[in-house]
Amino acid sequence: MTAPNGSHASIPKSLQDMSSSSLQSVEKSLQKDVFPFSSKRTSENTRSSKETIVSEDSEHEPVQHDDRSLSPYTTAIRAQSQTRSAKRLDLSRTQTNASTTTSDPRFEIDFEEDDRANPRSWSLKIIGLVIASMSYATTCVVAYSTSYTSAIPGIITDFGVSKSIGILGVTTYLLGMAVGSVILAPLSEMYGRRPIYIIALGLFTLLLLPCALAPNVEAILVTRFFGAFAASAMVSNAPGTINDISSEEYRALAFSIWSIGPMNGPVIGPVIGGFVFQYLGWRWTIWVVMIMSGAAFFGVAVVPETYAPAILRARAAKKRKVTGDDRYWSRYDERLEFLPLLKVNLSRPFVMAVTEPIW
Numbered sequence: 001m002t003a004p005n006g007s008h009a010s011i012p013k014s015l016q017d018m019s020s021s022s023l024q025s026v027e028k029s030l031q032k033d034v035f036p037f038s039s040k041r042t043s044e045n046t047r048s049s050k051e052t053i054v055s056e057d058s059e060h061e062p063v064q065h066d067d068r069s070l071s072p073y074t075t076a077i078r079a080q081s082q083t084r085s086a087k088r089l090d091l092s093r094t095q096t097n098a099s100t101t102t103s104d105p106r107f108e109i110d111f112e113e114d115d116r117a118n119p120r121s122w123s124l125k126i127i128g129l130v131i132a133s134m135s136y137a138t139t140c141v142v143a144y145s146t147s148y149t150s151a152i153p154g155i156i157t158d159f160g161v162s163k164s165i166g167i168l169g170v171t172t173y174l175l176g177m178a179v180g181s182v183i184l185a186p187l188s189e190m191y192g193r194r195p196i197y198i199i200a201l202g203l204f205t206l207l208l209l210p211c212a213l214a215p216n217v218e219a220i221l222v223t224r225f226f227g228a229f230a231a232s233a234m235v236s237n238a239p240g241t242i243n244d245i246s247s248e249e250y251r252a253l254a255f256s257i258w259s260i261g262p263m264n265g266p267v268i269g270p271v272i273g274g275f276v277f278q279y280l281g282w283r284w285t286i287w288v289v290m291i292m293s294g295a296a297f298f299g300v301a302v303v304p305e306t307y308a309p310a311i312l313r314a315r316a317a318k319k320r321k322v323t324g325d326d327r328y329w330s331r332y333d334e335r336l337e338f339l340p341l342l343k344v345n346l347s348r349p350f351v352m353a354v355t356e357p358i359w
Contacts, residue, residue, distance in 0.1 A: 108328075108329060108330065108331070109312055109315045109316040109319060109328055109329065109330045110312065110330065110331075111308075111312070117311055117315075118308070118311075119244045119245040119304075119306040119308065119311075120244075120245065120246075120247060122245060127245050127246070127254070130241065130245055130303050130306070131242060131245075131254055131257055131258050133296075133299040133300055133302075133303055134234070134238040134241055134242065134258055134300070134303075135238075135257070135258045135259075135260060135261035135262070136261055136295075136296055136299060137197075137201060137234050137238070137293075137296035137297075137299065137300050138234045138235060138238050138258075138261055138262045138265070139261035139262060139264070139265040139268065140234075140265075140289065140292045140293045140296045141204060141228075141231035141232075141234050141235065141265075141293070142235070142261075142262050142265030142266060142269070143265040143266070143268050143269035143272065143289065143292075144173075144208075144227075144231070144269065144289045144293075145170065145173050145174065145177070145228070145265075145266065145269065146170075146265070146266045146267075146269035146270050146273070147269035147270060147272055147273030147276075147285050147288075147289060148169050148170060148173065148224070148269075148273070148285070149167075149170065149269075149270055149273070150269075150270050150273030150274045150276070150277045150282075150285060151273060151277050151282035151283075151285045151286075152166040152167060152169070153166075153277075153282075154277060154281060154282030155169075155217060155220065155282055158282070159216060159217045161217050165217060166217070168221055169217075169220055169221055169224050172221045172222075172224050172225040172228070173224045173225065173227070173228040174228070175225060175228070176224065176225040176226060176227065176228030176229040176231075176232065177228045177229075177231065177232045177235060178232075179229060179232075180200075180228065180229035180230065180231070180232030180233065180236075181232040181235060181236035182342070182345055182346060183229075183342070184196055184200060184232055184233045184236055184237065185236040185237060185240075185345055186341035186342050186344075186345055188233070188236075188237045188240065188307065189307070189309075189341060190341065191310065192305050192307045192310030192311075192314075193237055193240060193241050193244070193305060193306055193307045193310070194303065194304065194305045194306075196233050196237060197233060197234070197237070197300045197301075197303075198297075198300070198301055199230075200230040200231070200232075200233035200234070201230070201231070201233065201234065201293065201296065201297045201300055202297060203226075203227075203230040204227050204230040204231040204293060205290060205293045205294055205297055207223050207226055207227035207230065208223075208227060208286055208287075208289060208290040208293065209290065210223050211223040211224060211227065211286050212283050212286035212287055212290065213283075235262070238258065238262075239255070239258075240307070241303075241306045241307075242254050242255055242258050244306035244307055244308065245306055272285075272288065273285045273288075276288050309330075312330040312331070313330055313333060315330065316328050316329055316330040316333060
């Protein structure tokens with residue numbers, strides 16, 4: 001607490017009258033409350049003459065500083081500052097499903113300007129074809145829900161069931177659509193739109209075969225449920241595809257064009273089914289839908305992936321595999337698990353109904 005020459009010139013006048021024992025007690029109190037170091041550590045810091053600062057990533061020789069003239073308090077503060085600086089230099093690491101990669105922006109995988117893989121950069125012609133394919137495929141699965149009503153009289157006659165059992169086919173189809181939408185919508189966010197479309201629409205087309213060849217009404221009811229479960233991918237995920245490829249300026253127009261098919265599907269179904277049932281029989285109402293859905297399957301199969309997170313995840317994984325460098329990453333590498341996504345999808349309609357009412 002004294003100056004190097006032993007005088008008390010640097011001490012305020014009010015403190016000069018205090019006894020040396022009082023000054024020592026104040027100094028000990030400050031050391032205990034402000035700088036909670038042990039006396040042993042303090043004496044070691046006082047006797048320490050050199051401090052080596054080595055950066056974690058540095059390849060140079062350690063830099064040495066002479067702290068012989070520094071007080072213990074200055075030494076402690078300086079050590080804490082150096083620790084914080086070292087932490088700031090350390091790159092954070094993110095655990096992904098593929099590997100542990102650094103978040104170094106130099107290795108981030110993202111879309112380039114006018115990148116052809118970016119769905120928002122596609123030409124108007126390609127966007128129009130994608131909208132048409134999605135609209136047609138959705139129309140097929142929706143039309144099948146109502147074309148069945150035209151075949152109910154034939155089913156009742158052939159299998160000798162009541163009208164209530166015949167109409168039950170509509171119920172099972174709508175139930176399958178409701179359940180399938182809840183399951184397949186989260187899957188498209190995990191694995192992308194295209195794999196879900198191909199698998200789901202392919203299953204829907206194949207499940208029409210046992211329905212058309214059904215030996216009894218039970219087979220019709222069961223196959224219609226599972227067929228609707230698969231077909232729900234077009235109803236729940238097609239709007240997501242339209243959102244992926246359209247900009248904010250033309251998004252409303254894109255949705256309006258796409259909705260022409262799904263909105264008119266319930267009307268088209270009974271019209272087509274009525275003519276087919278009258279001239280070809282009730283089983284041909286299913287064969288016609290199978291032909292239509294087969295064409296829709298090939299139309300959807302040629303559409304590239306439109307979900308940007310899935311595209312960037314695949315790019316980053318491919319880059320890591322080709323280069324053997326695990327530092328390449330994308331901002332979508334943290335893929336959510338299925339159950340949390342399912343929970344969000346189940347609760348979202350109720351949350352929106354309460355928090356965002358439409359007046």
